Amino acid sequence: MPEYLQVALRSIFILLSLFAITKLLGKKQLSKLSFFEYITGITVGSIAGTLSMDLNLPLSEGLMSILLWFAFPLLFSFLSLKSIRFRRFAEGKPTVFIKDGNIDEKALKKEKYSVDEMLEQLRKKDVFRVADVEFASLDTNGDLSVLLKKEKQPLVREDVFDISQKSTPPQAVITDGKIDQKALAEVGFPLPWLVRELSKRKLTVESVFLAQLDSEGNLTFDLYDWTNTQ
Template sequence: MPAWLEVAIRSVCILIGLFIITKFLGKKQLSKLSFFEYIVGITIGDIAGTMSMDGNIRLAEGITSILIWSLFPIAISFISLKSKKFRDFVEGNSTVFIKNGKVLEENLKKEKYTIDELLEQLRKKDVFRLADVEFATLEANGDLSILLKRDKQPLTVGDVVGNVPSEKEPQTVVMDGAILDEPLATAGLNRGWLKNELDKIGVAIENVFLAQVDAYGQLTVDLYDDKIQVPEPQEKKLLLAAMKKTQADFELFALQTNHEEAKQAYEMNAKKMESLITKLEPLLKA
């Protein structure tokens, strides 16, 4: 067998094997590597590269070595799930750097962190004043988590409006010009509704690169041709306008009727609708 063909076959086999091992390790190892897992990954890659190029190494020996290096972090992960003490020993604990607005210098020294490095990490989180931070901790994976002081935190809808309804995730109903029926059904919609909405904005399904439906039933689309302008969804604005019209109708009915009991009922409903509009307007205008 030619040497180049042997290298090609060995490389393909090793790539397939590494892909299977990576899938078996799970997504956690892909997104969050501990120090030990980082070393294991480098070593396995080095072994695989050597096996693919060096014909003197038997595949059985190389595969055995890769399996041992792969199974070890899997075993550690399994034990970590069962034992908090073992997990703390292997993965480490978070270290508090700032507490009650005060920098804990001893903890900085413990993690070999300088104040310059701390300020750099804060700037990466868009925090440029140390005095704005109430609490900061260095996570086991090296990320810095911060909590701003109450008066420095960004304003949210919950700070303005009480009892904010939960937000559902948007559903992707069209991808690469193909309709996805399962997300449509999850949103409580069907192909007929989708076609009707696309007809309203004058778009054919084959021209849609991506389309999503949000929690309010609004359809947003991205077309293959970026030069074509698509109107923004109007459902929330139309709902707000309908609510204001209903309030105005109640007030009008109250003025037109001579029946005292009916007048009081219209006025009461007009006030309820006004209160509801006040609460929902920030959401419906967003």
Template sequence: MPVWLEVAIRSISIIIGLFIITRILGKKPLSKLSFFEYIIGITVGDIAGTLSMDLGISLEEGITSILIWSLFPVLTSRISLRNKKFRNFVEGNSTIFIKNGKILEENLKREKYTVDELLEQLRKKDVFRVADVEFAVLEPNGDLNILLKREKQPLTVGDVFPNPPSEKEPQTVIMDGMILDEPLATMGLSRGWLKQQLDKQGVAIENVFLAQVDSYGQLTLDLYDDKIQISEPQEKKLLLAAIKKVQADFELFALQTESKEAKELYQTNAEKMQTLLQKVEPFLRN
């Protein structure tokens, strides 16, 4: 067998094997690997590269070495899932760096972390004063997570509006010009509804690169030709206008009727619609 052909067969076999191993190891991103897992990955790659090029190394011996190095982290992760003490020993524990706005110097020394490095990590989180931090912890993978003090935390919708309506994730209903039926069914919609919405925009399905439907039923489009202008979704604005019209109609009916009971009924419903309008208007304006 020619040398180049043997190298090619070895390389292709090793690539397939490494792909299978990565699937077994899971989907943990590179930034979340522990230092030990990172070293194992480098070692496996070095063994695989050497094995594919050095024909003097037995393929069976090389594969055995790769399997041992690759399956060891799988074994440790399985044991870690079942045993907390073993997990702490292998992956380590989180370390508190800041508590109640005060830096814990001893913990910094134990993790060989300088104050400059701590301040740098805080700046990456858009925090420039240590006193603004209620709690900061260094995770086993090296990430620094912080909790700002209550008065320094950004305002959220829940702080302004109690019990805000839940919002579901948008569903992709068209991708690469093809209709996706499962996301449509998840939203309780049909192909007929989708084609009707596209007709309103004057767009053909084959011209749509991506289309998504949000929890309000609004369809947003991204076309292959970005020069084509399409109008913004109007569903929320139309709903807001309809609520305002109903509220105004109740007030008008209350003024026009001569019946005392009807007047009270219309006024009561007008007040209910006004209350509803105050709750939903901030969400429907955006």
């Protein structure tokens, strides 16, 4: 068989194998990848490219190497879903950079973040004065979350009009790791909203023992590891 045809067949086979393995890892945006997952992706790409072009390398051994490199992120992802403690160990916790308009220099130094880099991230969120920031933290995915002080936040309808809504008793929208869509509908919130709120808190449905929600959007959690968050 001509070499060019062997290279083509090996490349197609490797691409199909990578596609199948990637489907097992699930969908995740590039900006949401952990450092370990990012390095794994680069290494696997390098192995796949070499394996496609070098006909002297056994295809079976190369695929075994790729499978091993994919196995560890898959294992880490599985353990992170099952254990909040492991997830915090593997991915870390957000680091507070600004609180009450004051910069935490030690936190910047710990994350190897310069003041200029932090100011650049603030400008991307249309914030130009540190004194206007109530709270800013570097999330585990590298994003900077910013909360402006109350007087610096955009004016909303509730600030102008005295709007009162009829409150309903809190409903158990998640019980024993399962979503109760009927209870969710009773308080007037759609399923995508609850999913987004869980994502903001770095939680999964399976990690929540009990979640209660009222009609005003107050959401409280009781997790399997007995850690409470709001």
